[in-house]
Amino acid sequence: MTRINKAACIGGGVIGGGWIARFLLAGIDVDVFDPHPEATRIVGEVLANAQKAYAMLTGAPLPPRGKLTFRDTLEAAVGDADWIQESVPERLDLKRKVLTQIDAVAKPDALIGSSTSGLLPTDLQRDMRHPERLFVAHPYNPVYLLPLVEIVGGEKTSMETIKAAMERLPPIGMKGVHIAKEIEAFVGDRLLEALWREALWLIKDDICTVETLDDVIRYSFGLRWAQMGLFQTYRIAGGEAGMRHFLAQFGPALKWNWTKLMDVVDLDDALVEKIGQQSDEQAAGLSIRELERIRDENLVGILQTLKRSHGGEGWGAGKLLKDFEQGLWAATDGGEKLDVAQPLRLIDTKVSPAWVDYNGHMTEHRYLQVFGDTSDALLRVIGVDLAYVERGHSYYTVETHIRHLGEAKLGQAIHSTAQILGSDEKRLHVFHTIYDTANDEAIATAEQMLLHVDAKAGKAAPAPEEVLSKIRPIAEAHTKLPVPEGVGRHVGQKR
Ligand SMILES: NC(=O)C1=CN([C@@H]2O[C@H](COP(=O)(O)OP(=O)(O)OC[C@H]3O[C@@H](n4cnc5c(N)ncnc54)[C@H](O)[C@@H]3O)[C@@H](O)[C@H]2O)C=CC1
Numbered sequence: 001m002t003r004i005n006k007a008a009c010i011g012g013g014v015i016g017g018g019w020i021a022r023f024l025l026a027g028i029d030v031d032v033f034d035p036h037p038e039a040t041r042i043v044g045e046v047l048a049n050a051q052k053a054y055a056m057l058t059g060a061p062l063p064p065r066g067k068l069t070f071r072d073t074l075e076a077a078v079g080d081a082d083w084i085q086e087s088v089p090e091r092l093d094l095k096r097k098v099l100t101q102i103d104a105v106a107k108p109d110a111l112i113g114s115s116t117s118g119l120l121p122t123d124l125q126r127d128m129r130h131p132e133r134l135f136v137a138h139p140y141n142p143v144y145l146l147p148l149v150e151i152v153g154g155e156k157t158s159m160e161t162i163k164a165a166m167e168r169l170p171p172i173g174m175k176g177v178h179i180a181k182e183i184e185a186f187v188g189d190r191l192l193e194a195l196w197r198e199a200l201w202l203i204k205d206d207i208c209t210v211e212t213l214d215d216v217i218r219y220s221f222g223l224r225w226a227q228m229g230l231f232q233t234y235r236i237a238g239g240e241a242g243m244r245h246f247l248a249q250f251g252p253a254l255k256w257n258w259t260k261l262m263d264v265v266d267l268d269d270a271l272v273e274k275i276g277q278q279s280d281e282q283a284a285g286l287s288i289r290e291l292e293r294i295r296d297e298n299l300v301g302i303l304q305t306l307k308r309s310h311g312g313e314g315w316g317a318g319k320l321l322k323d324f325e326q327g328l329w330a331a332t333d334g335g336e337k338l339d340v341a342q343p344l345r346l347i348d349t350k351v352s353p354a355w356v357d358y359n360g361h362m363t364e365h366r367y368l369q370v371f372g373d374t375s376d377a378l379l380r381v382i383g384v385d386l387a388y389v390e391r392g393h394s395y396y397t398v399e400t401h402i403r404h405l406g407e408a409k410l411g412q413a414i415h416s417t418a419q420i421l422g423s424d425e426k427r428l429h430v431f432h433t434i435y436d437t438a439n440d441e442a443i444a445t446a447e448q449m450l451l452h453v454d455a456k457a458g459k460a461a462p463a464p465e466e467v468l469s470k471i472r473p474i475a476e477a478h479t480k481l482p483v484p485e486g487v488g489r490h491v492g493q494k495r
């Protein structure tokens with residue numbers, strides 16, 4: 001995978017701030033230029049939200065955060081960056097000027113992406129000396145959580161640029177889609193604008209309020225869209241006869257008077273005030289930052305659910321997250337830095353919204369998930385990684401005993417450790433503990449027995465020396481540790 005080494009962000013508002021967070025959390029250094037007097041504070045707040053969201057999103061080891069530097073001039077920010085992302089306000093004259101400035105100082109092989117929501121790349125690249133490296137990289141808000149980027153080239157953009165841009169997105173957890181023909185507003189905003197135009201008419205004509213309109217979306221097709229989009233959803237709606245029947249049944253309605261699509265509502269002062277007031281009432285006093293946090297928690301929950309969908313293979317944006325996490329795990333160093341004289345600290349995470357139950361704390365099967373992740377991390381330390389499993393052998397868990405000693409609440413930082421209690425050529429006997437990271441108090445423990453298996457034969461088999469030799473030094477060091485309280489407990493036993 002080809003990676004971005006250094007990024008520059010020109011414009012650090014809603015979208016620039018999101019790009020900055022996306023790059024930094026993927027371990028990439030970012031230089032920023034934004035003349036706004038409060039740019040540092042604004043970017044800092046977006047970054048804080050992004051970090052909270054990532055802590056809940058994944059237990060995979062994120063790389064060390066990239067270095068963030070604010071520069072006084074555009075030229076200084078562009079410097080030696082190999083991906084420059086322009087996110088200044090949506091005005092053709094301003095974007096052309098800024099892109100020409102970037103073009104004049106960027107490295108010859110640097111990629112220059114524009115966040116524009118709808119301007120044509122051919123128009124943007126008009127005054128550039130090296131227009132072949134300019135493309136639209138249109139993201140979705142919040143850029144640090146929503147993975148899609150529409151990649152659109154103009155008449156002078158080279159195919160090498162498009163290919164290079166597409167290749168650099170998966171390592172930062174994003175999915176590029178190449179839009180083959182340039183068109184104003186590309187694909188996503190074409191669809192959103194159509195919906196938005198119709199929605200404004202429905203408010204203007206007093207058919208419903210902004211709150212009712214949002215309810216119609218979020219309690220119905222909004223839920224469907226996140227996981228299957230439009231066409232696959234309608235295929236199912238056609239019943240057993242699928243899409244053809246759907247088109248036959250609902251196609252004629254397209255010609256009925258169901259839409260004002262091409263008429264643009266006049267956003268006069270009265271309508272702006274009406275929408276503004278209804279939107280204020282709907283927000284019920286929540287600030288934009290609070291709404292952003294709620295949005296992020298919900299998106300994290302949806303992404304995690306999609307990650308576990310389709311028999312655990314992951315689905316849509318959840319499959320992308322799963323692949324991204326596998327890349328992060330593969331990039332870890334196999335545990336060389338672990339202190340084997342202690343129980344191994346293997347997972348650091350936060351209690352995600354999707355993990356919390358009706359009692360307001362982490363629900364029981366999520367404990368098993370964290371303990372399972374701890375075992376998986378231990379297995380990677382002893383060389384039992386995905387490549388090992390693909391060769392036909394693995395460890396299976398044959399017994400688990402979990403004790404709940406405290407509570408883990410939404411957003412709480414927790415970590416887990418693993419202690420090897422015993423091992424032989426087939427068995428690995430471990431004791432895991434989940435701690436409250438704030439005070440190091442144990443919240444839960446799990447004692448597990450794992451068995452080395454020949455997966456093809458479907459039976460236990462001795463682990464090879466390459467694995468046993470990695471278990472031995474840890475197991476020996478752990479014999480010197482006190483036996484943890486709770487080892488060997490069973491349900492109903494007196495304390
Ligand atoms: N807000 C959204 O939902 C989305 C916006 N976009 C696109 O992203 C771009 C930026 O939009 P937002 O972030 O929403 O706007 P914004 O108004 O939040 O941020 C724009 C930033 O650019 C800075 N700026 C102005 N002139 C500059 C210059 N010469 N050099 C460097 N920085 C400069 C401003 O100080 C401001 O911080 C636009 O092209 C927009 O169409 C794309 C996807 C979604």
Ligand SMILES: C[N+](C)(C)CC(=O)CC(=O)[O-]
Pocket residue numbers: 117139140141189192
């Ligand atoms: C409103 N908008 C056109 C700037 C929206 C986008 O471009 C994408 C998004 O995040 O909705």
